[in-house]
Amino acid sequence: MGIINCIFLLILCARANYFLLSLAEDCQLLTKIPKVKCLRNSRREGLIRSRVRGADSATAEILTFLDSHCEVNSEWLQPMLQRVREDYTRVVSPIIDVISLDNFAYLAASADLRGGFDWSLHFKWEQIPIEQKMSRTDPTQSIRTPVIAGGIFVINKSWFNHLGKYDTQMDIWGGENFELSFRVWMCGGSLEIVPCSRVGHVFRKRHPYDFPEGNALTYIK
Numbered sequence: 722m723g724i725i726n727c728i729f730l731l732i733l734c735a736r737a738n739y740f741l742l743s744l745a746e747d748c749q750l751l752t753k754i755p756k757v758k759c760l761r762n763s764r765r766e767g768l769i770r771s772r773v774r775g776a777d778s779a780t781a782e783i784l785t786f787l788d789s790h791c792e793v794n795s796e797w798l799q800p801m802l803q804r805v806r807e808d809y810t811r812v813v814s815p816i817i818d819v820i821s822l823d824n825f826a827y828l829a830a831s832a833d834l835r836g837g838f839d840w841s842l843h844f845k846w847e848q849i850p851i852e853q854k855m856s857r858t859d860p861t862q863s864i865r866t867p868v869i870a871g872g873i874f875v876i877n878k879s880w881f882n883h884l885g886k887y888d889t890q891m892d893i894w895g896g897e898n899f900e901l902s903f904r905v906w907m908c909g910g911s912l913e914i915v916p917c918s919r920v921g922h923v924f925r926k927r928h929p930y931d932f933p934e935g936n937a938l939t940y941i942k
C-alpha cells in the first residue's frame with residue numbers, strides 16, 4: 722500500500738436526480754475508506770474540469786487517472802509507475818481489458834493493439850504495425866502508441882502541469898485523450914501501453930446521460 726499516497730474520488734453530479742438524492746452524504750461514507758479523499762462538485766462540471774480539480778489537489782509526484790467503472794488487477798500499478806519514474810516525460814496506460822456491460826464477465830483484450838483514431842477523431846484500437854511487432858523480443862516490453870485511450874493512465878504531475886493540464890473548456894469527454902496525447906508528442910514526451918499492467922473497464926454502448934447543448938455540439942467542441 723506504500724506506493725499509493727492518496728485516492729481522490731471525484732463525484733461529478735452528471736445526473737440531476739443523483740445530485741438531489743445524495744447531497745453530501747456520499748462523501749461522508751466514502752472517506753471512511755483509508756487514503757480516500759472525496760471531492761464533490763457543487764454543480765455539473767464534466768470530466769475534464771473535475772480531473773483538473775483532482776490533479777490540483779493531489780500532493781503526490783505521480784498522478785494516476787482511473788474511470789469509476791474500472792477494476793484493477795493485482796500489481797497493476799507498479800509496472801506503470803516504474804516507466805514514469807525512469808523518464809518523467811512518459812505517459813503510460815495499461816492494457817485495458819473488457820468488463821462486459823451485460824454480465825460483468827472479464828474478457829482479456831489483445832496485447833497487440835495500440836491507440837489510433839479515424840478522420841472524425843474517434844478513438845479506435847489498431848493492430849501494432851508488423852515491423853514493430855517483429856522487433857518485440859519480450860512480451861513485457863512496453864508498446865509505443867500514438868494516442869492513449871484516456872480513461873486510465875499514469876503521468877508525472879509536474880509534466881502534466883508543464884503540458885498545460887487539460888483544456889478546461891471541454892465539457893464532457895471524447896477529445897481530451899487526443900489533446901493530451903498531441904501535447905505530449907509536441908513537447909518531446911512519449912506515450913506507451915505497459916502490457917504487464919492490466920485494468921478492466923466497462924465499455925458503455927452509449928453515454929448514460931444527456932449533454933445540455935446536445936450530443937453532437939458538445940462532442941465537436
Ligand SMILES: *[C@@H]1O[C@H](CO)[C@@H](O)[C@H](O)[C@H]1NC(C)=O
Nearest residue numbers: 782783805806809877879880
Ligand atoms: C517528475 O518530474 C520532475 C520534472 O518535471 C522531476 O524532477 C521529478 O523527479 C519527477 N518525479 C518522479 C517521481 O519521477
